[in-house]
Amino acid sequence: MAESTPLEESRSPRRAPDPRRRSERARRAILDAASELLGEVGYSKVTIEAIAARAGVGKQTIYRWWPSKASVVFDVFTALTGGTAGEPLPDTGDLADDLRTVLRATVDELNDPEMDRTTRAFTTELQNDTAFAEAVTERLVRPNMEAIKERLRAGRDAGQLAPGADLDIVAELLTGPLHHRWMLRTGPLTHAYADELVDTVLTGLAPRG
Amino acid sequence: MAESTPLEESRSPRRAPDPRRRSERARRAILDAASELLGEVGYSKVTIEAIAARAGVGKQTIYRWWPSKASVVFDVFTALTGGTAGEPLPDTGDLADDLRTVLRATVDELNDPEMDRTTRAFTTELQNDTAFAEAVTERLVRPNMEAIKERLRAGRDAGQLAPGADLDIVAELLTGPLHHRWMLRTGPLTHAYADELVDTVLTGLAPRG
Numbered sequence: 376m377a378e379s380t381p382l383e384e385s386r387s388p389r390r391a392p393d394p395r396r397r398s399e400r401a402r403r404a405i406l407d408a409a410s411e412l413l414g415e416v417g418y419s420k421v422t423i424e425a426i427a428a429r430a431g432v433g434k435q436t437i438y439r440w441w442p443s444k445a446s447v448v449f450d451v452f453t454a455l456t457g458g459t460a461g462e463p464l465p466d467t468g469d470l471a472d473d474l475r476t477v478l479r480a481t482v483d484e485l486n487d488p489e490m491d492r493t494t495r496a497f498t499t500e501l502q503n504d505t506a507f508a509e510a511v512t513e514r515l516v517r518p519n520m521e522a523i524k525e526r527l528r529a530g531r532d533a534g535q536l537a538p539g540a541d542l543d544i545v546a547e548l549l550t551g552p553l554h555h556r557w558m559l560r561t562g563p564l565t566h567a568y569a570d571e572l573v574d575t576v577l578t579g580l581a582p583r584g
Numbered sequence: 585m586a587e588s589t590p591l592e593e594s595r596s597p598r599r600a601p602d603p604r605r606r607s608e609r610a611r612r613a614i615l616d617a618a619s620e621l622l623g624e625v626g627y628s629k630v631t632i633e634a635i636a637a638r639a640g641v642g643k644q645t646i647y648r649w650w651p652s653k654a655s656v657v658f659d660v661f662t663a664l665t666g667g668t669a670g671e672p673l674p675d676t677g678d679l680a681d682d683l684r685t686v687l688r689a690t691v692d693e694l695n696d697p698e699m700d701r702t703t704r705a706f707t708t709e710l711q712n713d714t715a716f717a718e719a720v721t722e723r724l725v726r727p728n729m730e731a732i733k734e735r736l737r738a739g740r741d742a743g744q745l746a747p748g749a750d751l752d753i754v755a756e757l758l759t760g761p762l763h764h765r766w767m768l769r770t771g772p773l774t775h776a777y778a779d780e781l782v783d784t785v786l787t788g789l790a791p792r793g
């Protein structure tokens with residue numbers, strides 16, 4: 376199955392696929408195939424060969440864009456989250472309300488089966504591949520933590536957090552327990568839980584008196 | 585290399601190995617081999633064959649005691665921690681002091697390379713094997729969380745925590761951030777960090793006024 380060359384395309388413009396659209400279609404098919412396979416066989420058993428076969432492309436097409444299985448899964452995750460790492464949190468002026476909105480959204484994401492399995496695939500690879508772990512931390516985790524801290528800083532300036540609150544610690548108090556509960560499946564991930572977590576942290580750390 | 589039978593042993597008692605001691609030696613060799621291989625090739629590439637070869641035993645010896653690779657790693661972990669899951673926390677009467685002791689010990693454990701790699705192997709398997717995840721949660725995570733809650737309850741009774749504090753949430757506020765930081769390697773795991781985490785949670789949740 377020879378691919379049409381740009382020259383051939385220029386000879387029969389009405390029938391020739393747009394290479395950029397074809398590329399985007401292949402890229403999308405590869406990410407979809409990877410996501411499906413994650414759900415069916417789990418990260419450790421997914422192979423580039425299987426992704427290529429499922430997507431109907433050659434292995435070389437995948438390797439042209441991604442150096443490894445881990446990097447494909449990275450982009451599955453990015454596509455799922457809409458590439459929102461580091462996006463500012465809502466700021467309605469009410470810190471507690473905004474944090475509840477954000478943590479409820481995180482709960483919804485983690486309860487989504489596709490998101491759950493992609494994040495677990497991620498978590499698997501994080502344990503075994505230090506370079507991948509660093510990429511995830513730098514491109515996803517740290518920008519998200521900075522965005523949370525930025526919102527906390529505005530809240531602290533507005534007198535909604537104790538003046539001496541260490542924002543790194545507060546950001547971890549909000550994300551760590553949720554992550555722990557999701558990963559170890561020690562309790563339900565609900566909006567009520569998200570709300571209680573936010574309220575416990577903020578009530579505890581509100582200015583006194 | 586035929587193994588000696590009990591009958592042979594009774595005929596030459598001085599040369600015959602004690603079967604229980606031999607078993608214990610084999611068991612220890614298997615756990616050591618598994619731990620070494622985790623460090624050398626990572627969980628996903630460890631096989632029962634490789635563990636058997638390294639330990640100098642047959643595969644069947646491993647399968648006699650453990651149904652799977654995951655269960656061997658479970659026992660590597662248990663041996664490392666001295667089987668202390670669910671052990672009561674220290675109670676000197678000073679809640680903050682006792683929690684600092686416990687979290688500092690956790691930090692020390694996670695900074696130990698053998699413990700780190702075993703816990704990461706665990707974390708990998710947890711994502712991919714729900715039955716294993718349930719076993720870990722029931723046999724390790726939940727007993728440990730209950731032990732923390734028990735100590736928190738005593739502290740709450742002694743007036744060192746707000747009367748309305750939700751102990752499930754407080755236990756997660758203490759363990760979740762540390763776990764999150766370890767897993768995603770977002771910051772240093774030090775005694776100073778353990779102390780600050782305990783102080784932030786307890787100061788925030790101390791009774792008011």
